[in-house]
Amino acid sequence: MKPFEDELHRALRRRDPPPGFASRVMARVEQQAAAKARFAWLWRLRTRLWSWGGEGSWKRSAALATAAAMLVLAVSVVAWRQHRLREEQRQGELARAQVMEALHVTSIKLHRVRTRVRNATKDGGQGSSEGRSSRAKPEAALDLASPILD
């Protein structure tokens, strides 16, 4: 063997790791085993899925595709239901606001009508001659109609 290769062999011979290396590895292994035990069910599921039908089999691919499709479908259904719920709430609030507005307008109109009726009754009671009251009637009628026609 050439001196050059001898030199490489000698310089690159195996060397031992620092003392306690194996114990440190075992400590990490124990840690990992404990963590693995906590998530054993997930690990089993993963292993089962992974080993099902062998590497690269159509069964596993189909199962993964189906699982992905089901996940997408489930997420879509939940999202759609939430969207629909929000839309219904929005429409309900809109209808409620419209009803409230209509009631408000109606109450104003009724108030005006009542005021006019009261005024007209008062005017009719104070008039002495029949002719005067007959002249006042069309105006009162107009006054009564005006708030509704406004």
Next chain:
Amino acid sequence: MKRARGKVWGRGVSDGSREGEVLERAAAGDSSAFEEIVREHQSMVFSLACYFLHDAARAEEIAQEAFLRLFQNLDRIESPAHLVQWLRKVTWRCAIDESRKNSHQPSVSLEDAPEPAVEQKGGDLLADRSVRAMVASLPPRPRMMVILRYQEELELAEIAKVMGIPVNTVKSSLNRALGVLRNKLTRVLGDVMA
């Protein structure tokens, strides 16, 4: 000095059936059997990482990571020979990832790591350090090829298998790397090489 070439468990000092039995016990969850595997292969894994990264502390991290991955994949290991091959492959992958991730200066130099318990002359130690520093200066792929060739004494096909590249690529890269090393070493250690 000559070692078995990765066809058998570790350095070829133990008998095949016992190794298979230890592997089986470890795969069945026997932690003492796994510890035995770690002790058997720790110097191979640590040295691969250490010469590649030229940093003993990072090499220990990588070696621990390789054994942790082994623990996770024990059920996929078919035989003691497969185990050795698998460990070399994983160590290479971990080391190359580490060298890409951290390109900082070594925190603990290779020279501070414990030397093997073999008497050496001062001149030899100096020469070894120079050789290791030169190997560490090679680009990652040829560096690992040189380490696998001279530390593990692997054939070109075995190196190709570990690194997942064609044999011809290994042949050409290794020849080029050895040419560079030979020139450098001749310049630096001319009298030693003569």
